[in-house]
Amino acid sequence: MNDLFWSPVQLSLKIAAVALVMVFITGTLLAKMMARRKFKGKILVETLFMLPLVLPPTVIGFLLIIIFGNSSPVGRWIQWFFDQPIMFTWWAAVIASTVVALPLMYQSAKTGFSDVDSGVEEAARVDGAGEWIVFFFVTVPLAYRSIISGAILSFARAFGEFGATLMFAGNIPGKTQTIPTAIYISLESGNMELAWLFVLTMIIISFLMLFAASIFK
Known part of the structure; x- marks a missing residue:
């Protein structure tokens, strides 16, 4: 029972x-690029x-298989470079969760x-600060509550991912079996x-994540 329970949890x-590390870096940089930038097609890009x-998880899983599957150019390159396919590995679950x-x-x-006052950022630039200095030492500290809230919610979402993970990573005990897939198999x-046990674990962790995210709103 211990191994059956703790392996999917860990x-x-x-x-x-x-997944949180990848989401945090990518999402924060994309958000900074898009926050105040105006261009034709911005709504289309943000919709994507x-x-x-x-999208239904099955659609996401299907698209991931098409992009990273063994018959795709990306999938074949990954298999050549790492000497193994990415499907049915825990990295596939990471990609789906991301x-x-x-x-x-x-x-x-x-x-x-x-929501950051652009005048504060501009004042830092006038004082000689470069864009990255302004971003890390002015913009991010002023927006930290939203950033932390987004990170917590992203972790919770990645933690509970099921459909795309099941399709793309499978349900291999000790290798790709996460709590959501373990609940399905146990039932x-x-x-x-x-x-x-799995359900209560998910409820407790999800509650704590939502509670923490609400603090930073």
């Missing part, structure tokens, strides 16, 4: 943590960024950057005690 935390929020969590980080960080096999 793997879920590991996948969510790695937010699309994973409304895709579904990115919109939350992007939207939250963008809101924070948009299918009639192991209600284990299923309840």
Whole structure:
């Protein structure tokens, strides 16, 4: 029972943590680029960024297989470079979790950057600060609450990812089996005690994540 329970929990935390790093960097930089920039097609670009929020997980999983599958150019290059395919590995679960969590980080960080007083940033530039100095020492500190809130929500979303992960990474015990997929298998096999343990774990962690995110709003 211990291995059956702790292995998916540890793997879920590991996948969510790695996905959070990728989401945090990518989402924050994209949000900074888009916060005050105006150009034709901006609405279309931002709609594409937010699309994973409304797409069914099966569609996301299907697209990931098409892009990274063994028969795709990207998939073949990964297999040649790493000497193994990316599908049905925990890195596939990381990619799936990153895709579904990115919109939350992007939207939250963008809101924070948009609320920063541009006059403060301009004053720093007048004093001789470069763009990256302004970004790291002026913009980010002023928008930190939205950034942290987005990071927490992104972690929670990555932690609970199921559909795309199941399609793209599979459900291999000890390798790609996360808590959501373990709940599904436990229910299918009639192991209600284990299923309840996983469900309660998800509820507790998700509650704590939402509670923490609400503090920084």
